[in-house]
Amino acid sequence: MKKLFVFLLGMMITHATFSQTFTLKSNSLGGQFTNEFTANTFGCTGSNSSPQLSWVNTPAGTQSFAVTMYDADAPTGSGFWHWVIVNIPAGVTELKEGAGDAKATIAPKESLQTINDAGFPGYLGPCPPQGDAAHKYTITVYALKTAVLGTSLSSTAALTGFMLNQQVLAKASIIAYCKR
Template sequence: MNSFATSIFVAGLMATASAQALQITSQDIKEGHPMAKTFEFSGWGCDGDNLSPQLSWTNVPAGTKSFAITAYDPDAPTGSGFWHWIAYDLNASVTSLPRGVDIAKLGGQEARIDYGKAGFGGACPPAGDGMHRYQFTVWALPTDKLDVTTTTPPAAIGFTLNKIALDKATLTATYTK
């Protein structure tokens, strides 16, 4: 194969590989853009609607038996970020969540987050702390049930997800108060 043909072959392989990667999209939030107040927490000095955004994902890897969804703020002034949502044990047939989803109605579980309760907790950066990033991640998992409980610490769940995930995709929105 000449160098031109080799280049075309390699480019084709790279395009095929990237087309196969898990992808996450949303009708409510956009990569790198500010979120609406609808997705702000209600409490802790914030008065938003505390609704989770609509999320969809495609290009699910072979072997996926369930999904987890997380929302994480790496910019929180805690030294360890802030977990805003941990939903898991979503059946592999679920590839979309509506705004304000009730995870239990889909057969999934939600773990305790850094607000001290289970469920979605919207953005609520400290006033004057500047822009924060909110990373919404879908995790494709090779197991039906994640080996955690609703009281497992968020960082331990994050470790578990990173250890076993077949693939993950992240959509990062922003928020400033």
């Protein structure tokens, strides 16, 4: 009986040790945003291209994905949502560089880019105020238990966030910083 218990305990530890977790990666980003990915407004002169993102180890039951980018350090009292894209089909595991351009056809055609906190759909790169300490930008991919979130083009990031959290199976994030 003792040997069976030790064997089963060992199997559980081995499984836990080697289990893969839902993970977000980017070939475009390191620890800092480069000019290619910063905004081209509010005094910044970047290219405003969204970074390449990919994810692995999708949880069972995932029917779609969503991606957000949020600056908690923005001097607004409530942070700043730079990007919200939902209804990414379950078979998609990558957003190519530039997919945040809502006028281009780079993002999956079934996806929906809702308005960011600047008031337009798609990606708005970082542009922290001159002289501020580096801002921390959190990019998160959500694995969802619904194929269509139920938001619209004009849905706010706050409403979308509420709906995401009602449907989330798992989420994974990366953080990059920007200072000017």
